[in-house]
Amino acid sequence: MAKYSYEFKLTVVQHYLQDLGGYSATSKKFQVDYSAVRKWVALYKHHGEDSLKKKPNAKYTLDFKRSVVAHMRIHMLSIKQTAAHFNIPAFTTVSLWAKLDERGRMDVSNKRRSRPEVMSKPLQYPEKPPEEMTHQELLAEVRFLRTEHAYLKKLDALIQRKQLEEKNKQK
Numbered sequence: 001m002a003k004y005s006y007e008f009k010l011t012v013v014q015h016y017l018q019d020l021g022g023y024s025a026t027s028k029k030f031q032v033d034y035s036a037v038r039k040w041v042a043l044y045k046h047h048g049e050d051s052l053k054k055k056p057n058a059k060y061t062l063d064f065k066r067s068v069v070a071h072m073r074i075h076m077l078s079i080k081q082t083a084a085h086f087n088i089p090a091f092t093t094v095s096l097w098a099k100l101d102e103r104g105r106m107d108v109s110n111k112r113r114s115r116p117e118v119m120s121k122p123l124q125y126p127e128k129p130p131e132e133m134t135h136q137e138l139l140a141e142v143r144f145l146r147t148e149h150a151y152l153k154k155l156d157a158l159i160q161r162k163q164l165e166e167k168n169k170q171k
Helices: 006-017 023-030 034-047 062-074 079-085 091-102 106-110 135-170
Strands: none
Touching: 006 023, 006 034, 023 034, 034 079, 062 079, 062 091, 062 106, 079 091, 091 106
């Protein structure tokens, strides 16, 4: 979705509010999505001009999220109306909260998102001769080697099947 300047949004809203055309006519004139015009007008009506300015990513508390969903249900508001009422930039945020609340998993969304950890390096076995290894070390190495062998066999089978499928496609 394109990012629009504060001045542009304000011009679009003022055009709509001056009764120079409805949502559809305004969206066509300014070549903006119909739903964006509706969103900007609703934000402007509820919160004034400042609501059209870009805000940094907000962090919402669990209590706030629950109160937003409860308000939406009590007053039977749509997700977009609720987002406009609470000045939440993306209505999809409210939609996600409502779904999580229905499933009883609202507290899950409050966890911090982070990058997945890099996969750990495979186990490195000491370069001891088998005669010097303990019984446990020998068993661990046998398990590792069996797993590695099974993986490589499966990989080889997949590659062969893919090559066979490509060969059959060419015919």
